[in-house]
Amino acid sequence: MTLALTQVLHAFNARSQRRSIFTGRLFTNVWLWGAVTACLVLQCAAVYLPLFQRVLQTVSLDPGDWLLIGFCSLLPVLLVEVRKLIGRAG
Structure with missing residues (x-):
């Protein structure tokens, strides 16, 4: 879970090599947020749904x-x- 969540969160860092993720642009990419949401739902399904367990x-x-x-x-x-x-x- 940690490795997968780290990769999902790193997607926000990968948007720019110099610009911080904590700018006003954090919420401008609806596709990224959709992908992150889908990944989180799938991760939760993997640990909470009996079939996937x-x-x-x-x-x-x-x-x-x-x-x-x-x-x-x-x-x-x-x-x-x-x-x-x-x-x-620098």
Whole structure:
């Protein structure tokens, strides 16, 4: 879950090598948001729907698991943002 969510979130960083994702342009790409939503729905289906749990051998996640997954998935996004900030300053 962490690796998949990291890749999904990194899509926002990949929009620009220099511009931060935390600009007013974050919500301008409706296709990206649609793809991110679809990926999140599929990820949740993989861990919560019994058929997918059997096929993929997954288990349901509790809120603590989601906190850890979210934290670990956001770290690369933040690191790329720091790199962009340094690149713009230098």
